[in-house]
Amino acid sequence: MSDLGEEDLVALRSAINALEHPGLAARLTDLIGKPIELLGSAMPTSASKVIAASVSKALEMALQVALLSLQHKSHAGSQVLHKALATASGAAGGAFGLPTLPIELPVSTIIMLRSIADIARSEGEDLSDPESALSCVEVFALGGRTRSDDASESGYFALRSLLAKSVTEAARYLANHGIVEKGAPVLVRFMAQVAARFGVVVTEKVAAQSMPIIGALGGAAVNYIFTEHFQAVALGHFTVRRLERAYGESLVQTEYERLAKGV
Numbered sequence: 001m002s003d004l005g006e007e008d009l010v011a012l013r014s015a016i017n018a019l020e021h022p023g024l025a026a027r028l029t030d031l032i033g034k035p036i037e038l039l040g041s042a043m044p045t046s047a048s049k050v051i052a053a054s055v056s057k058a059l060e061m062a063l064q065v066a067l068l069s070l071q072h073k074s075h076a077g078s079q080v081l082h083k084a085l086a087t088a089s090g091a092a093g094g095a096f097g098l099p100t101l102p103i104e105l106p107v108s109t110i111i112m113l114r115s116i117a118d119i120a121r122s123e124g125e126d127l128s129d130p131e132s133a134l135s136c137v138e139v140f141a142l143g144g145r146t147r148s149d150d151a152s153e154s155g156y157f158a159l160r161s162l163l164a165k166s167v168t169e170a171a172r173y174l175a176n177h178g179i180v181e182k183g184a185p186v187l188v189r190f191m192a193q194v195a196a197r198f199g200v201v202v203t204e205k206v207a208a209q210s211m212p213i214i215g216a217l218g219g220a221a222v223n224y225i226f227t228e229h230f231q232a233v234a235l236g237h238f239t240v241r242r243l244e245r246a247y248g249e250s251l252v253q254t255e256y257e258r259l260a261k262g263v
Contacts, residue, residue, distance in 0.1 A: 003247065003251060004243070004247060004255055008243055008246070009255075009259075011239050011243070012239065012252070012255060012259060013259055014236070015235070015236035015239040015240050015256075016156075016236070016259055017236075018233055018235060018236035019142065019156040019233060019240070020156060020260055047206070048203070051199060051202055051206055054101045054102045054105045054106070054202070055105065055195050055198055055199045055202050056195055057105075058105045058106040058109035058110075059109065059137070059195055061106045061109070061110055062106075062137055062140070063137055063187070065110050065113055066113060066117070066133045067174065105202065108226070108227070111227070112227050112230050112231075113136060113137070115227065115231055116230065116231070117136050119231065119235050119238055120132060120135065120136055120238045123235075123238035123239055123241065123242040124242050124245065125238060129171075130170075130174035130175050131168070134170055134190070135167065135237070135238075135241065136234075137190075137194060138167060138237075139230060139233055139237055140194050140198040141194040141198060142156065142160070142197075142233050143197075143198075143201065143230045144198050144201050155260075156236075156237075156240070156256075163190075163194075166189050166190040166193055169186045169189075169190075170190040172186075173186045173187065201226075201229075205222055205223075240256065
């Protein structure tokens, strides 16, 4: 018998499906007809360097957006708009390939972040709180799991635990200083942890978009899937946080783990 209400149990089950079974690689594999994780692991060193630099830049810009402009209210229907904008930027990436990634990835990442922020607000988050704002950026790490990950080390609560200290320290720093000082160690550490996970799925995205059969139309489809993936992870993440505020962290984690065994 659960202490959670029936509606909250349904929401938690949905969150578990999104957080424990992220289907990005599978959906990209279906799109291009080849195992995307194998393609990603075969990327040349030169491409990996471009991806790493693009990921760092994208997350740096996303952090600035999270802290400076996510407090403004969004218009209704923005989820659809965000997907459309991200799809358009993906079309450019598909048409012109890796050389456009340093431009396309920051744009699509910021678009996704605004969408994530809308979801956070809808689940009761106060984005004027630095910890909530950082939790939006944290979604890029939570959505960076692959099927080859060790479940005991990469499950939702395991990843949150790994990130918890960095999130707390970064939030405390921001609350005390009120501004982002470039190179602040606590922020660098947090962003490095997020980049390590986010970079994995960006590599998969680039591998899919680099296929000769993809082109502009396929590139748009890849970015649509990419955006939808992180929106699903965000909804799961902020659903869990909403339930933790209502029932307590310990109870929600216990229920999550119990239900996850049957999902």
